Amino acid sequence: MLELYTDRLKLRSLQDSDWEQFYALHSDPEINRYVRVPESQEVIRSKFQQRSDTWFYGSGDWLTLVIETVDTGQFVGLTGLYCQSLDEQRAEVGYLLAAEGHGKGYATESLMAVIDWACLSFNVHKFVGHCAKDNHASARVLEKCGFRLEGLLRQQFKVGENWLDESVFGLLADERRL
Template sequence: MLALYTDRLKLRCLKESDWEHFYALHSDPEINLYVRTPEPEDVIRKKFMQRADTWFYGSGEWLTLVIETVDTGLFIGLNGLYCQSIEEQRAEVGYLLTKESHGQGYATESLKAVIDWACLSFNVHKFIAHCAKDNKASARVLEKCGFQLEGLLRQQFKIGEHWVDDCAYGLLAEERQR
């Protein structure tokens, strides 16, 4: 079973006992303010079951890793990796953290670990990430990891009744921050 470690964090695969945390993150309107309108429980449950299933790179599914503290096992959030193209060596990354974990560097630390692991394990050449234009905290995380803003997709998606501009970020493997 996959496990990645940093100085403060352990990233591991989802398991059935993570359902409560997964549901809490995906159903909280404040956490999802820049991501999506929270979906019904059955839709979130289906997503959880798919992401808790055995994963392989190129499966067409997201790998979702639980982020927890090394010392206490406290649930911090989720980090994900998705193979966009094996041939073009391109992967997408994402993260979602509990409100209590914001502003402590956990997103940056866990994202760097996933990027390093993906470079070594899957020879990823380029990483892609998206965040809403107004999500300044997420943009800072990406920039701390070396991502560069590559474009703005105007009114790209809708959350509730509001159209959201989406920032497209890219990171070449050779540019990643260690």
């Protein structure tokens, strides 16, 4: 089981007991408004099962870590990374926070911990983050972690009936904030 710590947070591997929080996060329309229309419980359960399995870098699966506060153990959200293959030195990062975790710096703090761990553990050259152009809070998280806006993909994905533009951010491993 993977565990990472920051001053305020514990990041750990997903466990069976996390199902309710995982489901609540993935089924909340407001939390997902810039990501997707919430999927069925069956689809979310399948994602949960896949992300609960043993993970290894380059597996082509997302590493999903639960974010909890160190002092109370309160569930804050999820963070993680994805790398298509061992040959690829590029990793995509992501995070999804519960409403009670918004505005406290938890996304930034947890993402920096994941990036630092990945740099120490794997030969990552570049990290990539995606967010809807209008998701200003998510863009700020990436920028605070040192990511730079590298492009805008017009009408890149749909949420419901709405096409959304996607901002693409990049961070070279040697540019990360220590």
